[in-house]
Amino acid sequence: MPKPETIEQFIAMVESNEHDKAIEKFYTIDASMQENQSEPRVGRDNLVANEKNTLQKVKSLVSKCIRPYFMNGDQVVIRWYFRFEWKNGTISEIEEIAYQNWQEELIKSEKFFYDPKQFTSM
Template sequence: MPKLETIEQFIKMVESNEHDKAIEKFYTIDASMQENQAEPRVGRDNLAANEKNTLLKVKSLVSKCVRPYFIDGDHAVIQWFFRFEWKNGTISEIEEIAYQRWEGELIKTEKFFYDPKQF
């Protein structure tokens, strides 16, 4: 079960747009991420590399936790708002729910729920 301080540190890193570094610090080596019903991506290094690749396409980014978030034992639910200004000049705004399963102080699995029409 994660400590409240750990969740707050994780949120602070994401809100600072250090998404890739947050993955490196707060995910297990064999962590997985899943977008809606897509196949999960597996492996912390793979997840961090994917995030770095996305961040390379971004001109500016706003990342915001929509509080409150919820913790129940090893599970956490966080609502996020992101505003991407892409280098190609387009803008995407997305709200999503992240459902996480923690192992101690690290995220083991994470599934994102959002309306893909937002992109």
């Protein structure tokens, strides 16, 4: 079970737009991430590479935890707001729910729930 301080550190790192560094620091080596019903991506190195690839396409990014987050044992649920200004000049605003399974102080698996229509650029 993660300590509340650990969750706060994770949230602070994401809100600082250090998404790739947050994965390196807070995910197990064999962690997985899943977008809605898509196939999960597996392995911390793969997750970091995918995040870096996404961040390279971003001109500016706002990342915000919409509090409160919820914790029950090893399960943590965080509601996020993201605003992407892409290098191609388009903007995407999304809200998502991240459902995390922690293994002690690290995230073992995470599943994101969001409406994919939110990625339709403005």
